Amino acid sequence: MNTLTCFSLSTTDQVAHLVLNRPDAMNTMHPTFWRELDEVLTQLHKSAQARVLLISSTGRHFSAGMALETFGGGIAMDDQSPEGRAAIFDLLADMQATFSKLETLRIPVIAAIQGGCIGGAVDMVTACCLRYATADAFFCIQEINIGMVADLGTLQRLPKLIPLGVVKELAYTGRRLSAQKALGYGLVNEVFDSHEAMLAAALQCAKEIASKPPVAIWGTKQVIHYARDHSVNDALKQMGWVQGAIWSNEHVREAVTAMKEKRAGHFTALSELQSFKEIGL
DSSP states (O other): OOOOSSEEEEEETTEEEEEEOOGGGTTOBOHHHHHHHHHHHHHHHHHOOOSEEEEEEOSSOSBOOBOGGGBTTTBOOOOSSHHHHHHHHHHHHHHHHHHHHHHHSSSOEEEEEOSEEETHHHHHHTTSSEEEEETTOEEEOGGGGGTSOOOSSHHHHGGGTSOHHHHHHHHHHOOEEEHHHHHHHTSSSEEESSHHHHHHHHHHHHHHHHTSOHHHHHHHHHHHHHHHHSOHHHHHHHHHHHHHHHOOHHHHHHHHHHHHHTSOOOOOOOOOOOOGGGTTO
């Protein structure tokens, strides 16, 4: 993996920690941000070296979202022809795909959010599994305030997380949702008084997840997301196929024995993925 400029990445005790590290720019998102995030997620998905991904940030704000100077510069949004407008569709699909990798990553993703989580940052954290926040955190669907529709996942994922009426209010007005209200609605799992306390709790949760059988965590993530988007009957059928595919008597015995002996369990890592296109290179 190349040296990162928008992030720092470390892995300890099978927990990968990705940190947004441009606080002077309020960790805004520009093309380099997108390239690096996509590269990191692709590598984590393939390698199976980490069992959980924690995303946190630096500075006063988690992220102020898209870097506005990118529009009209690095990103061309041609609205002068049907061909140009059609190209916007494919441009957005490419950007959406990067955030969707958070959702389809083989391991759970935890977001630790302080200060402002604005615009594109809401798109990003709604694709994560868990969200922890500091007391000063807030969420804002900023796009409506600059004359556009949020287009990278917020309007599709947020209604799965909080009441639809709340989503509409935030999306139509661009108002800020405080951490405490977000906790009440279920958008965040817990609120902390300090950035340090939040990170400590997020890391503790990540370590707990990393101690479980990775393939069982993989299956659990698959089943939860499928159930979210399908009927109960269809989801139960899918559950049967997943359980039948990954069931391990050895894992169950080891988990039970480890609990009885009050020790950490020893479980096999997920298999490293190899792209068919890369075989023989």
